[in-house]
Amino acid sequence: MSDKSFLDWPFFDERHRELSEALEHWAGRRLGNIDHAHTDAACRELVTRLGQGGWLEHAASEDGKLDVRSLCLIRETLARHDGLADFAFAMQGLGSGAISLFGTSEQKSEWLPKVRSGAAISAFALTEPQSGSDVANLAMTARRDGGDWVLDGEKTWISNGGIADLYVVFARTGEGPGAKGLSAFIVPAETPGRRIAERLETIAPHPLARLAFEGVRLPESAIIGEPGQGFRIAMSVLDVFRSTVAAAALGFARRAMDASLDRAASRELFGAPLFEMQMVQGHIAEMALDIDAAALLTYRAAWMKDSGAPRVSREAAMAKLFSTDQAQKIIDAAVQIHGGDGVRSGSVPETLYREIRALRIYEGASDVQKIIIARAAMAAHDKEAAAMAAHAS
Missing domain, CATH: 1.20.140.10 (Butyryl-CoA Dehydrogenase, subunit A, domain 3)
Structure with a gap:
């Protein structure tokens, strides 16, 4: 058993200590028999179990409030037990974070219950082949066409790429130069024109992919927040x-x-x-x-x-x-x-x-x-x- 004396620090409330104890008990019983031979299947199973256990309730919030101490305690505990379980939890939160914080009530009600239950796997599609940490340099475009948005470009190193049901995608809409001209969109996995260009293998196996968006047509309701707020x-x-x-x-x-x-x-x-x-x-x-x-x-x-x-x-x-x-x-x-x-x-x-x-x-x-x-x-x-x-x- 790892040292837990840090839970007595004044950063935490009693609810955080109770959360840590409950998750420690759950992880000891529910994470020891996951077969990691097939990474995609293992991730899907982990998301399902995390949803059934109620832990994904902390990762997506319809009131726009995410308790970061709880998120940290959950990730620390899961990482100590199973790195892939930590990955599965983190990506549910990161992938739906834009909806939790900036989504409309309709967007939240459509997607967040599915993310919390584990019925939908989420992904955060920001990185591009020529822009990793330089977010303001995104090249992927989203242009208006009638009442729709049309997305074209590529994303790479996208966690849960290939298994996600929901992608939050950032693209250049041109309201201003650099960071001022980006917007965020909800792209369901089955949207025509979105495809997996390449699955990426790493030294610690995780579901990762390069994604291609070729004339991906989205309704106006797919944008998160206002145009130009993507950065x-x-x-x-x-x-x-x-x-x-x-x-x-x-x-x-x-x-x-x-x-x-x-x-x-x-x-x-x-x-x-x-x-x-x-x-x-x-x-x-x-x-x-x-x-x-x-x-x-x-x-x-x-x-x-x-x-x-x-x-x-x-x-x-x-x-x-x-x-x-x-x-x-x-x-x-x-x-x-x-x-x-x-x-x-x-x-x-x-x-x-x-x-x-x-x-x-x-x-x-x-x-x-x-x-x-x-x-x-x-x-x-x-x-x-x-x-x-x-x-x-």
């Missing part, structure tokens, strides 16, 4: 869910530390438990330190968002950057502690080693998070300098 919608969704990526990394890191403690206690070397080696104790100490620091950053960002902060871009960037980078370091140390068993295919350290790497890329790569943090620091510096100058005059 704001995308950033608002990421502002909620970026902290949860940090939480997933935290779950992976805790699993790696638990496995390392078990190994250090049970493995003998030179006639003594492996833990008696000072170098191993050093690894364990650094793991514990980095996990607590990552948890503090993660749940600070989540608490701030839940407390009403309009934007937590800086805090979420810090949480994601630190948690994912340190989780990579912790898992690497776990591989080292396990020796040859650490690189054996299917072992806990080897599985975590493959799973953690993508978290330092998706929803804003680590280098992009550094830019966000640096710009926030400079903006705060300039504001303070201006205030001091005004006071002096």
Whole structure:
């Protein structure tokens, strides 16, 4: 059992502690027998189970309120038990997030009950072949044709691509240059003209695809929010869910530390438990330190968002950057502690080693998070300098 003392921190209410305990019990009973041999089928089964268990109720909200601390606790717990379960939960929230936050009552009533029950799998289609983290540079177009919208272009690295029932797609509608000319649309999977151009394979198998949109015709009711609001919608969704990526990394890191403690206690070397080696104790100490620091950053960002902060871009960037980078370091140390068993295919350290790497890329790569943090620091510096100058005059 992983350390749960962090739940006593003032970031959490009693309902969060109850949620964590209930999910821990459920995950122990319901996630141990999922066959991961066929990734698509496994994801569909996980979404079904998460819906039946009521956990997807936290991922999609018709009142537009998402409790980020709950999302983080769920992702941390699921990631510690099963990385694909975490993926399935996260994509239900991310894929429907634009509808939860900006959708009309009709859009919400049509899609969110299906997402929460697990009857519909959702996807967030933002990335393009020439624009990953540079969202303002999207090339996919949406043009008016009579009373409809017509979409043309490509999306790539789309999670749940190929199995989703619902795609939230961002395209250029041209109300202004760059970020000012984007809009968001609901595209049901069966819409004519939308096709899977390529299924993408990664070191940690997940449903991923490159999507082609060729004359995809949508009614006016498919647009989310107003034309030209797409960038704001995308950033608002990421502002909620970026902290949860940090939480997933935290779950992976805790699993790696638990496995390392078990190994250090049970493995003998030179006639003594492996833990008696000072170098191993050093690894364990650094793991514990980095996990607590990552948890503090993660749940600070989540608490701030839940407390009403309009934007937590800086805090979420810090949480994601630190948690994912340190989780990579912790898992690497776990591989080292396990020796040859650490690189054996299917072992806990080897599985975590493959799973953690993508978290330092998706929803804003680590280098992009550094830019966000640096710009926030400079903006705060300039504001303070201006205030001091005004006071002096």
